Amino acid sequence: MSQMITLSLTVNGAQRDITAHADTPLLWVLREQLKITGTKYGCGVGQCGACTVHLDGKPVFSCLRAIKDVAGKSVVTIEGLSPTASHPLQKAWIEEQTPQCGYCQSGQIMRAAGLLKDTPKPTRAQIVDYMKTNLCRCGSYNRIIAAIERAAALTKLES
Amino acid sequence: MQRRAFLKRTGIALGFVAMPGGLLRVVDAHACGEEGDVDLNAWVHVSNSENTITVKCPTAEMGQGLYTAIPLLVAEELDADWRTIRVEQAPSDRVFSNPDDFSVQGVGGSRSTQGYWRIVRLAGAQARAFLIANAAREWKVGVDECTTEPNNVVHAASGRKLSYMEVAKLDDIQLDAPLLTDKDLKPASQWRLLGRDVPRLDVPLKVTGTARYGIDVQIPGMYYASILHPPVATLPHPLYGDGAENGPLKIDSAEAIKIEGVARVVPLPHGVAVVGTDYWATVLGKRALKVEWKQGSLASQYDSEAKKREWAAVALDRTRQGRLFENAGSFDAAFKAAAQTLSADYVTDHGHHACMEPFNATASMMHDDMELWAPTQGQTWAQQACAKVTGLAEDKIRVFTTFLGGGFGAKTEQLANAEAAMLSKIMDKPVKVIWSREDDVKHGAYRPLSAQHLDAAISADGKVTGWSHRVVADSVLARARKPAWDNNPGIDSAVAAGMTQPYGIPNKHHEYVHQPGGVPVGYWNAVGNGFTIFAVESFMDEVAAKLGKDPLQLRIDLLTDARGKAVLELARKMSDWNRPREGRALGVAYNHGGGGRGGGGTGQLAEVVEVSVDRASGVIKVHNVWAVADVGTAIQPRHLRQQLETGIIWGLSAGLRERVTIKAGVVQQSNFDDYHVPRMDEVPNIQIALLQGALEPSSGAGQIAGLPQAPMAPAIANAVFRLTGARLRAMPMLPQQVKQALSQVAITKA
Numbered sequence: 001m002s003q004m005i006t007l008s009l010t011v012n013g014a015q016r017d018i019t020a021h022a023d024t025p026l027l028w029v030l031r032e033q034l035k036i037t038g039t040k041y042g043c044g045v046g047q048c049g050a051c052t053v054h055l056d057g058k059p060v061f062s063c064l065r066a067i068k069d070v071a072g073k074s075v076v077t078i079e080g081l082s083p084t085a086s087h088p089l090q091k092a093w094i095e096e097q098t099p100q101c102g103y104c105q106s107g108q109i110m111r112a113a114g115l116l117k118d119t120p121k122p123t124r125a126q127i128v129d130y131m132k133t134n135l136c137r138c139g140s141y142n143r144i145i146a147a148i149e150r151a152a153a154l155t156k157l158e159s
Numbered sequence: 160m161q162r163r164a165f166l167k168r169t170g171i172a173l174g175f176v177a178m179p180g181g182l183l184r185v186v187d188a189h190a191c192g193e194e195g196d197v198d199l200n201a202w203v204h205v206s207n208s209e210n211t212i213t214v215k216c217p218t219a220e221m222g223q224g225l226y227t228a229i230p231l232l233v234a235e236e237l238d239a240d241w242r243t244i245r246v247e248q249a250p251s252d253r254v255f256s257n258p259d260d261f262s263v264q265g266v267g268g269s270r271s272t273q274g275y276w277r278i279v280r281l282a283g284a285q286a287r288a289f290l291i292a293n294a295a296r297e298w299k300v301g302v303d304e305c306t307t308e309p310n311n312v313v314h315a316a317s318g319r320k321l322s323y324m325e326v327a328k329l330d331d332i333q334l335d336a337p338l339l340t341d342k343d344l345k346p347a348s349q350w351r352l353l354g355r356d357v358p359r360l361d362v363p364l365k366v367t368g369t370a371r372y373g374i375d376v377q378i379p380g381m382y383y384a385s386i387l388h389p390p391v392a393t394l395p396h397p398l399y400g401d402g403a404e405n406g407p408l409k410i411d412s413a414e415a416i417k418i419e420g421v422a423r424v425v426p427l428p429h430g431v432a433v434v435g436t437d438y439w440a441t442v443l444g445k446r447a448l449k450v451e452w453k454q455g456s457l458a459s460q461y462d463s464e465a466k467k468r469e470w471a472a473v474a475l476d477r478t479r480q481g482r483l484f485e486n487a488g489s490f491d492a493a494f495k496a497a498a499q500t501l502s503a504d505y506v507t508d509h510g511h512h513a514c515m516e517p518f519n520a521t522a523s524m525m526h527d528d529m530e531l532w533a534p535t536q537g538q539t540w541a542q543q544a545c546a547k548v549t550g551l552a553e554d555k556i557r558v559f560t561t562f563l564g565g566g567f568g569a570k571t572e573q574l575a576n577a578e579a580a581m582l583s584k585i586m587d588k589p590v591k592v593i594w595s596r597e598d599d600v601k602h603g604a605y606r607p608l609s610a611q612h613l614d615a616a617i618s619a620d621g622k623v624t625g626w627s628h629r630v631v632a633d634s635v636l637a638r639a640r641k642p643a644w645d646n647n648p649g650i651d652s653a654v655a656a657g658m659t660q661p662y663g664i665p666n667k668h669h670e671y672v673h674q675p676g677g678v679p680v681g682y683w684n685a686v687g688n689g690f691t692i693f694a695v696e697s698f699m700d701e702v703a704a705k706l707g708k709d710p711l712q713l714r715i716d717l718l719t720d721a722r723g724k725a726v727l728e729l730a731r732k733m734s735d736w737n738r739p740r741e742g743r744a745l746g747v748a749y750n751h752g753g754g755g756r757g758g759g760g761t762g763q764l765a766e767v768v769e770v771s772v773d774r775a776s777g778v779i780k781v782h783n784v785w786a787v788a789d790v791g792t793a794i795q796p797r798h799l800r801q802q803l804e805t806g807i808i809w810g811l812s813a814g815l816r817e818r819v820t821i822k823a824g825v826v827q828q829s830n831f832d833d834y835h836v837p838r839m840d841e842v843p844n845i846q847i848a849l850l851q852g853a854l855e856p857s858s859g860a861g862q863i864a865g866l867p868q869a870p871m872a873p874a875i876a877n878a879v880f881r882l883t884g885a886r887l888r889a890m891p892m893l894p895q896q897v898k899q900a901l902s903q904v905a906i907t908k909a
């Protein structure tokens with residue numbers, strides 16, 4: 001008898017069937033089973049935010065979500081943020097040339113998308129308070145802040 | 160077909176360009192694939208069908224901007240239209256060796272742009288000369304009559320023009336390359352691309368999740384491996400050791416192999432690998448292993464707190480002789496003749512790289528060759544390491560370099576590459592090795608712990624006449640570059656780098672006393688500068704205080720280099736140095752990168768910081784940072800500023816919080832909850848100014864992170880002294896130490 005469980009969930013709009021050990025973190029299912037590798041492993045314990053995805057519309061650490069707990073739920077990764085890679089945050093990230101090594105940036109952008117969903121025009125203090133869950137070893141923080149401010153302005157213009 | 164046959168017969172042009180230290184092959188032209196698709200040399204590919212020019216990036220892109228800097232350098236000399244430039248990662252091939260220092264394909268010590276910048280411009284110039292020669296031949300005019308404008312060869316006299324892509328498609332293309340030298344390169348005044356910001360080529364990939372890092376590599380049918388490493392910090396360099404002294408003695412894998420998805424448990428000299436078809440199954444398998452480990456190695460007796468005390472005593476004891484280097488005059492004579500003397504002792508803890516992407520590698524061995532996909536700073540080193548552990552020849556190892564999720568020196572290490580290679584050979588399948596964060600923290604290539612003793616001699620007329628600096632630390636070279644160490648034992652340029660400070664003091668004594676500790680120490684960002692500059696620049700302030708002089712002015716007075724004086728002058732102006740701040744104070748430090756030795760970067764840099772101290776908690780807060788850098792030519796100024804910010808944030812964190820502590824060889828930290836990496840709310844206001852004091856741009860670099868990192872800690876310590884009178888001589892400057900130093904000041908005053 002298999003030690004693994006079978007379930008399905010929605011990833012970037014498509015239903016996916018998964019067979020895995022029940023406590024496999026969503027992160028590793030995305031990365032190694034579904035080969036959707038934009039979401040990154042950084043710490044495995046919810047300390048760095050590199051694995052941030054949206055679960056039913058809210059940013060979460062995918063390293064802390066066991067696959068058994070996300071059956072039937074909807075997951076959006078960086079690859080699903082915008083079908084044409086033209087989300088205001090992605091445009092702003094390019095304008096500000098934010099990434100350096102870039103490894104944490106998928107998580108940063110997904111976290112920022114969560115912020116703008118709740119708070120379309122965040123103050124600098126609100127940005128820092130919300131984004132401090134996510135580490136960037138290159139220290140691109142000032143450019144992350146600038147990019148979020150720019151995206152918030154872009155969104156305002158477009159709406 | 161006919162055309163290609165012709166090329167094959169006559170067209171292989173091997174051009175050699177004289178470089179210091181030997182001849183480097185830059186040209187190996189040949190036609191490939193599609194009609195009109197030509198490799199003009201190893202670096203430049205012109206595609207008529209795609210209407211693009213592709214430039215090879217010789218080594219790792221790890222955030223330093225090389226993926227853009229190299230194509231820019233090539234495009235400048237090629238006179239290319241930037242919009243048609245593409246970049247591609249170079250394969251492992253010694254033609255892509257870094258001419259600077261290492262003479263291997265790889266990067267460390269802020270030496271990517273600096274190392275490659277000359278050879279890739281020659282490659283661009285040579286490709287351009289080649290295109291001109293073929294257009295001229297086609298038109299039956301002299302080469303001298305032709306010029307270029309972006310992506311076109313032009314014959315002005317007849318008004319004719321051929322695009323580079325059209326030249327690549329000519330039937331009778333000749334590939335004899337002319338020999339070019341530095342005098343054929345454009346003078347800086349004619350640059351139209353270098354020094355202007357262009358959008359970086361890797362950025363779009365990094366906002367869509369499509370940039371491929373080592374950990375993202377997927378090969379059909381591959382196995383995964385999780386490796387249980389010993390409790391004792393163990394990071395052997397595969398060329399010089401196997402870590403067996405800390406390795407497994409007895410392995411009980413009964414529970415591990417019962418886990419579905421685990422294929423096999425494989426003992427390695429330094430650990431135990433759990434290999435399987437499902438990554439998480441290998442993690443569960445690793446947790447289920449019961450292993451008894453070997454005891455008694457040198458590393459297992461290492462206690463970092465005890466070492467600081469022990470080595471501080473060694474630093475103080477002049478009978479414990481080390482190796483001297485770059486000494487001047489006679490410190491002993493100056494000391495005897497001195498009207499007053501001053502001495503101080505400093506200690507610094509280990510630091511960890513904490514790259515966001517932990518060590519990983521994927522290897523696929525097939526018969527007598529191997530492919531390795533790795534986020535590595537050292538392509539040649541990876542070949543050597545994999546060859547060593549598999550028995551294959553070096554040239555049978557093909558290294559595919561991915562993006563690096565942080566490098567900072569850590570990814571010059573080769574253990575994960577060797578692990579993947581060993582396991583692929585044993586399993587006869589592709590194997591991807593992924594280190595957990597805990598593996599990465601507990602088995603790092605730590606910045607060496609140091610104890611340092613400094614003395615200064617001051618003459619009756621208030622001149623600094625003598626300076627002595629003794630550093631006691633373990634050696635990076637002894638572990639990671641053993642041939643260099645064996646060749647010149649006792650000298651470690653990486654550790655001792657920043658000691659040879661540039662101040663105009665007539666009698667100087669620099670001494671490095673090696674103390675082996677057994678725990679892995681390596682190339683942490685800026686390496687030795689990270690602790691020697693802390694001591695040098697703190698002690699310079701102590702000297703200034705003794706003399707009753709302004710510490711910034713004293714540095715300007717003592718420096719002999721005009722560029723050094725200039726960065727300090729501007730930092731003074733930017734920070735409004737002489738204005739008192741309520742409850743805050745400024746501190747200054749200077750760095751010249753240890754003259755470029757040992758990984759500190761080259762250039763001139765002054766930093767001023769503004770701090771306050773919470774006396775109750777001992778917490779130091781840095782409010783503002785003003786940094787002035789002169790690194791010669793900035794290939795991409797905006798990105799250079801970003802790199803400087805990176806270094807400033809690293810230095811701030813290293814100065815105040817980051818440390819690895821070790822007990823009985825076991826690292827006490829394990830993840831980001833106990834190894835502190837700075838978060839967004841800790842970043843101060845940062846203002847950066849760039850100077851270009853060097854007329855010779857060859858002394859400059861396109862990126863640099865080591866240079867601004869090291870002076871942050873001493874600038875903070877100096878600011879705390881000016882604010883409180885308390886001198887902090889241990890790094891990091893933890894709140895407990897601050898409180899203790901403040902209470903000592905209070906006692907002295909009372």
